[in-house]
Amino acid sequence: MAARGGNAIIGQSGGPTAVINQSLVGVVEALVKVPEVGRILGARHGVKGILGEDFIDLRLESADVLERVAATPSSALGSVRKKPTPEECRRMFDVMQKHDVRYFFYIGGNDSAETTHIVNEEARSAGYELRCFHVPKTVDNDLRVNDHTPGYGSAARFVACALMGDNLDNRALPGVKIDVIMGRNAGFLTAASALGRRYPDDGPHLIYLPERPVTRDRICSDVRDVYNRLGRCVVAVSEGIIDADDPAGRTFTEVILSEAGPIEQDTHGNVQLSGSGALGDWLANLVKKNVGEKLRVRADTFGYLQRSFPGVVSPVDAAEARECGRKAVEFAVGGSWLDGSVAMIREPGEEYRIRYERTELRNVAKETRSLPDDFITLEGNNVTVEFVRYALPLVGELPENCRLAGW
Secondary structure, eight states, rough: OOOOOOOEEEEEESSSSSSHHHHHHHHHHTTTOOTTTTEEEETTTTTHHHHTEEOOOOOOOOOOOOHHHHSSOOOOOOOOOOOOOOOHHHEEEEEEEHTTTTEEEEEESSSHHHHHHHHHHHHHTTOOEEEEEEEETTTTTOOOOOOSOOTTHHHHHHHHHEEEEHHHHHSSSOOOEEEEOSSSSOOOHHHHGGOOOOOTSSOOOOEEEEOBBBHHHHHHHHHHHHHHHHHEEEEETTTBBBBBTOOHHHHHHHHHHHTTOOOOTTTOOBBBOSSSHHHHHHHHHHHHTOOOOOOOOOEEEGGGTTSSSSSSOOHHHHHHHHHHHHHHHHHHHHHSSEEEEEEEEOOOOSOOOEEEEEHHHHSSEEEOOOOOGGGGGTTTSSBBBBHHHHHHHHOOOOOOOOOOOOO
C-alpha cells in the first residue's frame, strides 16, 4: 500500500527514560526526508495533547536543538498515563482530520502499545486511514517479542553503578544495606545490580525478584547467613517482590500499603508501587527485629531516580533508541501495512548485534514478559552468569575499583 500524503503526530507516554528523546529525534529526522509527510506535530503529554490540540511544530526546531534534546533525559514533549476511551478516540480522529494527520507515532512501553492498538482499531472501525506505529521504550525491559528495550540499558547502568557504590560504602562501614529498585512484574532492572561486582565478596549478596515469591523467614535467614559469613550484607530488592506468606499472592508493597487504605492505580489498572519508601523501611525493620536488634540496617528506595538520571547514559542504549525511531518511520512509510511496533531482535553468536523488525501491535500491547528462569539461581535469591552475559553489552563500560593489596 503506497504511503499517502498528510501530516504526522508524535507523542511520548509512560515513564520517562534517559534515551526516550533519542527515539523522538529519530522519528523526526526520518520524517523530514519523506516527501509525503507535511507538518510534524509533537503532542504535548501524549494523547492528552491530541485531545486538546496542544501541539508544537517539530519542523521548526533546528538540527542543533534536536541533537541537544536527543541527549537530554526525560520526555521532551511531556508524558502521560492515559488509556483513551472509544469516545476519546473518535474525538482524536476529529482532531486528526482537522489537521490532516495520517501518521501517528507513539513512544512508550506496553501500556503505550495498548493505546496505539486502541487508536488503530478505532481508526479502522471509523474508516479513517491512519498509520499507527509504536516505538518501544521502558526501563522495566518487559516488552514481549523484544530482546531488550530502549531505556533499560541506561537505567540498568545507573543501578549497577549505584550498587557498586553501595557495596564499597558497606565494606568500609559494615552493616545490612537494602536497596529497593523498580520492577512491578519483571526483575530485569533489579537483576542489573549484579553487573558491577568485581570481587568474590562484592554485593549485592542477595537479589530478590518478582519472579520468585519469598517468605519473610527466608529473607531473614538469607541475610543472617550472609552476615555471619562476611560481617555485612547488601540486598537488592525489586519493588514488586511477592509475599509468599500472603494467601492472595500480593506484593509486599501491596500488603503493607493496604493497611493504610485503598491502593492507587493508574488508568491502565497498574498498582502504584513506586514513589514510596514503605517497602524499604518495612524490610529494614523486619531484619532488625529478626536478625539482630543491634545491627546497623539501612534502606534506600531508588524510586523514579533511576529513570532519567543524567551522566550515566549507555551509548549502546542511546544509539538503539535513535534507530528505533528511524525504523518506525521506515516501516510506516515503506510497508504494506498500516500499523505495528518496532521490535529489537538479538542476533545469535558471540558478538553482540541487533536487528529491527516490525511486529503486530497486539504482540506487545498490555501484557509483559518476565525474567527468564535461566537468569535466576535455583535458590531464587540471585542471578546467574547467563544474565550477566545478556545484560553487560547493553550498559556500556562500567567503572573499575581496586582494593589495597594488603587487605
